[in-house]
Amino acid sequence: MKVGEMRYLWLLLGTCGWVLLILTLATKYVDLRAINDYGRMIHNHHWVVSSMRQISLSSSESALRLSLDPSTVERWGTLVERRNQLISTVCKDSQIRNLTHVAIKKSVLDRIYVSDKNKILYCQIPKLANTQWKKILMVLNGAYPDVKKIPDKIANDQKKNGLIRLSSFSSQDITTRLHTYFKFFIVRNPFERLMASFNDKFVKNPKFEPWYRHDIAPAPLAKTLNSKLDNAIANAGLQFQHFARYLGDVGNRKRLDQQFGDHIVDWMTYAELCAPCEINYNVVGHYETLQKDAPYILRAAGISKLVSFPAIHPAITRFNKTRMQDLFSGVRKEDIRNLYARFQGDFRLFAYPRPDFLMMSDDQA
Ligand SMILES: *[C@@H]1O[C@H](CO)[C@@H](O)[C@H](O)[C@H]1NC(C)=O
Numbered sequence: 421m422k423v424g425e426m427r428y429l430w431l432l433l434g435t436c437g438w439v440l441l442i443l444t445l446a447t448k449y450v451d452l453r454a455i456n457d458y459g460r461m462i463h464n465h466h467w468v469v470s471s472m473r474q475i476s477l478s479s480s481e482s483a484l485r486l487s488l489d490p491s492t493v494e495r496w497g498t499l500v501e502r503r504n505q506l507i508s509t510v511c512k513d514s515q516i517r518n519l520t521h522v523a524i525k526k527s528v529l530d531r532i533y534v535s536d537k538n539k540i541l542y543c544q545i546p547k548l549a550n551t552q553w554k555k556i557l558m559v560l561n562g563a564y565p566d567v568k569k570i571p572d573k574i575a576n577d578q579k580k581n582g583l584i585r586l587s588s589f590s591s592q593d594i595t596t597r598l599h600t601y602f603k604f605f606i607v608r609n610p611f612e613r614l615m616a617s618f619n620d621k622f623v624k625n626p627k628f629e630p631w632y633r634h635d636i637a638p639a640p641l642a643k644t645l646n647s648k649l650d651n652a653i654a655n656a657g658l659q660f661q662h663f664a665r666y667l668g669d670v671g672n673r674k675r676l677d678q679q680f681g682d683h684i685v686d687w688m689t690y691a692e693l694c695a696p697c698e699i700n701y702n703v704v705g706h707y708e709t710l711q712k713d714a715p716y717i718l719r720a721a722g723i724s725k726l727v728s729f730p731a732i733h734p735a736i737t738r739f740n741k742t743r744m745q746d747l748f749s750g751v752r753k754e755d756i757r758n759l760y761a762r763f764q765g766d767f768r769l770f771a772y773p774r775p776d777f778l779m780m781s782d783d784q785a
C-alpha cells in the first residue's frame with residue numbers, strides 16, 4: 421500500500437470516529453431530555469400519562485405487538501427506577517403514613533400469586549389486566565402451552581387456575597420469596613379504577629355478581645337518602661355520586677366495609693391490597709402504558725422468551741380526562757375532596773397528580 425493511500429484510509433477512519441461520537445452524544449441528549457421531563461413532571465404534578473406518551477412517540481406501530489427494542493428497554497428501566505424512588509420517598513412521608521403503610525397480613529399474602537419455577541410474585545389487583553397476568557402464570561406453571569388457549573372463566577376460577585398464593589407457605593418460606601423473587605403489580609389512575617369498578621359491579625355487572633346490586637348497593641344509597649335525596653333516585657339505582665360519597669366517608673365506610681367482607685377489593689387502595697411500602701416490588705407497572713410496561717415486566721422477570729402479553733390497544737388503557745370529568749360532574753366537590761383524601765396515598769405513591777380539575781370550583785353552597 422502506498423503512503424498516500426494509507427493517509428486516505430486514516431482520514432476516513434477519523435471521520436467515522438467523529439460521526440460516531442456525535443451520534444452517541446445526540447442520543448444521550450435525547451435520553452436525558454426524556455428523563456428530565458419525567459422528573460419535572462413528578463414535581464409539578466402534570467399528568468404522568470402525557471409525558472410517558474412523549475417517550476413512546478418514537479416507537480412505531482410495532483409497539484402494539486408488545487416487543488421492546490433495546491434502547492426502549494433501557495429508557496423504560498430508568499423510568500421504572502424513578503417510579504420506585506418516588507414510592508420510597510412517599511412511603512417516608514409521615515403525614516400520609518396511615519394511607520401508605522399496611523402490615524403484610526394474610527389478606528395481602530392472599531393477593532400474591534407465586535411462580536416458584538420462575539421465581540416470580542405477582543400481586544393481583546382486579547381489572548388491571550389481572551386475567552391476562554394470571555394466564556401468563558398458568559402458562560409458566562406448564563398447565564397450558566399458550567395464553568390464548570386459556571378461557572377467562574378458568575383463569576378467574578380459584579379452584580381451576582391452579583395458581584398458588586403466597587399465603588399458603590410457611591412464614592419462613594414467605595420471607596425467602598419476598599426477598600429473592602421478582603415482584604410486580606399494576607396500578608392505574610385511582611379514580612379511573614373506581615370508575616371501572618363502579619361500571620363493572622353496579623352498571624354492567626358482566627360477571628353476574630348480583631349481590632353487588634342487591635346487597636351492597638342499597639347501603640350507600642340508603643345513606644345518601646338520609647341526606648335529602650328522593651325516591652326518584654332510589655328507583656334509578658346506585659349512581660356514581662352515591663358511590664363516591666360512600667367511599668369518601670371514612671367512618672361509615674369502615675363499618676360497612678367490614679360487613680361486605682371480601683367483596684370490596686375493587687375499591688380498596690393499592691396500598692391496602694399490595695403493601696408497596698413494606699414489600700420492595702421490582703416493577704410497579706402502569707395500566708396507562710401497559711403496551712410498554714407489560715413487555716418490560718416480562719423481560720425484567722426473565723420470561724419474555726417463554727410467554728408474551730397479548731396486544732391491547734392504547735385507546736383502552738389511556739387516561740381519558742373528558743370521561744372522568746363527565747363521570748364526576750354529578751358528584752359534590754366536597755365528596756370529591758373526601759374521596760381524594762381517602763385515595764391520596766395511591767395518587768402520590770404512583771405519581772398520579774391530584775385531579776384539581778375535578779375539585780376546582782365549588783358548585784355547592
Ligand atoms: C389518616 O390520618 C389523617 C391525620 O393524620 C386523618 O385525617 C385521616 O382521616 C386518616 N385516614 C385514614 C384512612 O385513617
Ligand SMILES: *[C@@H]1O[C@H](CO)[C@@H](O)[C@H](O)[C@H]1NC(C)=O
Pocket residue numbers: 735740741742743746
Ligand atoms: C374519552 O371519553 C369520551 C367520553 O366517554 C369519549 O367520547 C372519547 O371518545 C374518549 N376519548 C378518547 C381519546 O378515547
